[in-house]
Amino acid sequence: MTVYLLCFALLLVGVYGVLTKRDLIKIILSLGIMGYATNLMIILFAYKNGAIYAILTKANSLNGKPTGPMVDPLPQALILTSIVIELGITAMLVAMSIRLYEKYKTFDITKIRRLSG
Amino acid sequence: MKQNEGMTLIVKTVTRVSVWLIFLYGIYIILHGHLTPGGGFAGGVVLALGFLNIMLAYGRKYVEGWLNIKLMKDIESSMATLFLALGILGMSFGGGLLANFLSKGELFRLLSSGTIPILNILIGTKVSMALFVVIYSLAVLHIVKGGEK
Amino acid sequence: MPVETWLIFILSFMIVGSITALELKDLLSSIISIGVVGLGVSISFLFLQAPDLAIVQFLFEIFALIILIRAFMRRDYHLKEPSRSHKFLVIISILTLVSIFVLSINIFKLLPPFGQPLMETSKYYLDNAARETGAANIVTAIILDYRAYDTLGEVTVLFTAILGALTILHMKRHAKSASEDSNETK
């Protein structure tokens, strides 16, 4: 419960950055923070008390079945995909902001305002 | 420009040894993806970081000499195509798209679990090529230092 | 110490780190603070028994740091002082976010408590994955066998992102004309 709330607070810190920061790099970093919080939140949902990682070894399994409790493997599979997506969006945003810097010579979003409204 | 010549001799000598260890670790992670933590994506990033290590230590000019960026891009897209082709093969030999149609083998063996190691190798190669191409492109793009206005 | 205590400690540290990263004036320091937050995520994954993710997150962190530093370090980075309307925006958004936080507190009580997931679907994976797929790593069995279609999507996402980034970076033909018209408007 407390961990969920702290993780949600971390997410809101990221949202705060996206809403109020005025330079492109800080916005990219805020999106990164939001990504961390989301990933961590979903893995928090997957944890089981007293359980071990979902990888069978000869010590913890018998005939292909685990002998003790294991954590939920499905969210881990999802977050693996989600991290890759985050990597992609980071690369694209960095490429875009480099080009924007080249055009406008600044990272300040208040000066990058050619489009009206 | 200083950037193009790489770092000092000490770094270069250390890199010459360490980069092979990095590659070895990356390949190990990819091949043992179905047995231990790791897998295609993690191993691929390790390989890309190995390439990056060479580029940072020896400079961009050195990398341009022997790495073919066009070839890397082609390898990347052919890996993606092979992944899809494996999926279509699964459709014709197994029960559905991307079905695991090879023999499952014995648990805890390196050569087991059907198509999973093959997919890991494909993903690993693809990711390493893709990430290196991105870093290289970001580094090559030189931008006039601005701010005089 | 139980896992939850460690996680509370790490998460508080990460929140402080994120706020520091967002509020610092120096670019390098804030990028490094973000790196520390990412490492915190990686360590939390280790505590939560997700070694696969810990490795990937750690590598992602190194990669993102290199991209960010490589791309931005030698650029000119000056911001003008925030205007009055901007300070107003900051206060408004902090108030909104705090109220969202307070409103959401009760929602998390309705979810299964920490450490007791439902695991209705996942029980099947834990019991049968190794037998049915032959892979000892059940996470790998899920991403490359049961849900391999997701991984096809993941590969395509990365492919699209790389292709998109290269498309954006390699558009040289307009570079000159666009900088000319940026001079015109200023």
Added chain:
Amino acid sequence: MILPFFIIIPLLAAFLITLISGDNDNWAVILSVLAVVSLLLLSVFAFISTQDQTLVYETGGWQLPFTICLVQDALSCFMLIVVSLISLTSLIFSVQYIRRKEPCWKYYALFMLLVTGMNGVIATGDIFNLFVFMEIALFAAYALVAYGGKAEEFEASFKYAVMGSLSSTLILIGIGILYSATSTLTMAKIAQVLPQKDPALVNWIGGIFLAGFGLKAAVMPFHAWLPDAHSSAPAPISSMLSGVLIKALGVYVLIRFFFNVMGAPAAFMQIFMILGSISIIVASFLAIGQWDLKRLLAYSSISQVGFIFLGLGIASPLAILGAVFHILNHAIFKALLFYNAGVVEMFLGTRDLRKMGDLRKAMPITSATSMIATLSVSGLPPFNGFFSKLIIIIAAIQAGLPVYATIAIVGSFLTLGYFLKVQRYGFRGENKIEKPEIKIGWGMRTAMIILAALCLITSVLVIPGIREVTLGPVVDVISNKLNYISLVLGR
């Protein structure tokens, strides 16, 4: 089962284009046109063969709750037809529009990835898989918005990417909470389990999804990114984004989630109607004030999406028929209007309505087709836009909601108003251009004529008798909300 081919074909085309095309674009054009033509044929075939059934395809040969399923029913086939149709015309239009000195195979590869993403979102029955394919479509869209390489295009693309990833993060959080509460990712299974959960939790998840997918659909409070992104992209991409992307990623997913999974809760239907009405009125007024042709069209998209939301919110079968029909109609005429704007911009070098004037002689086909599209979008008979708006208005009156009916009527008149402004300043008025006649390529002409003809032809779909076999099954899928569970799970 033919549903997997809707992902395989465009994906294979995209990979092969990046592999084999070097300096020559011919292969890229041939491959992508082939892929999209086969997609269109396949989707029509799928629609005819599906009718009232629901077919489920389980990937990897595993049983349902443990793998990802693709769901083929009338709704998904209908959306696939819309996507393939607009992609085909946009592709034909692009062949001559995207003409540059250096190779542009990247454009075609990204275009095919955009189609893949949308098809994947439409086909899937798994909520996380939906997220992954949504990201493919969005990444391709970000890159394509910036394709022109001008400063304002990067700006629009950056804003779009930031808003897009903000909403994606919201959606991912929603998926996480949904998984934690229901312990499954298959949408039909979620629909089965969700009624047993606490209503406060369910409403909270609904709120998150409404915000997240509302951002993708650009309904009014979440619309800020759309005018920039849609007006900065190249014309065929604008028509893809406005015509199908906001519907495939926004409206379609909202229909699936709120109708088939949550069973159309009354509170959310009220919110749909309110958001829809706000969009209709406010976006229309914003559009009237615009002088930039493409921005005007972008605001018009927001207002027309409002009509779709209004129809869905009323939630009677007749209103849903209107909304579904309006999805098709808006895709057709908005794509056509963006092509017109693209042709005008290509030859006059401006999008400012004040600098145009009397284009009827200079570009007869463009002005004729734009006239048809204008009449259609403003809802004049016998064009398709008239019928969909009429159906929504009648349904609002039948449901005892005269206020919303009035709003829809006022919205139609406002639409007529700002499109008459386009006609008055853009295509009529005094002549300000010296060029006597402008020649446009065959591809652009064909694309515009096809869509102009479709503006008339699709009106046929509402005739009783034809309606039951075309739009009827689609409406059934939406209005028989919870049949989805039993049909997909098969028990």
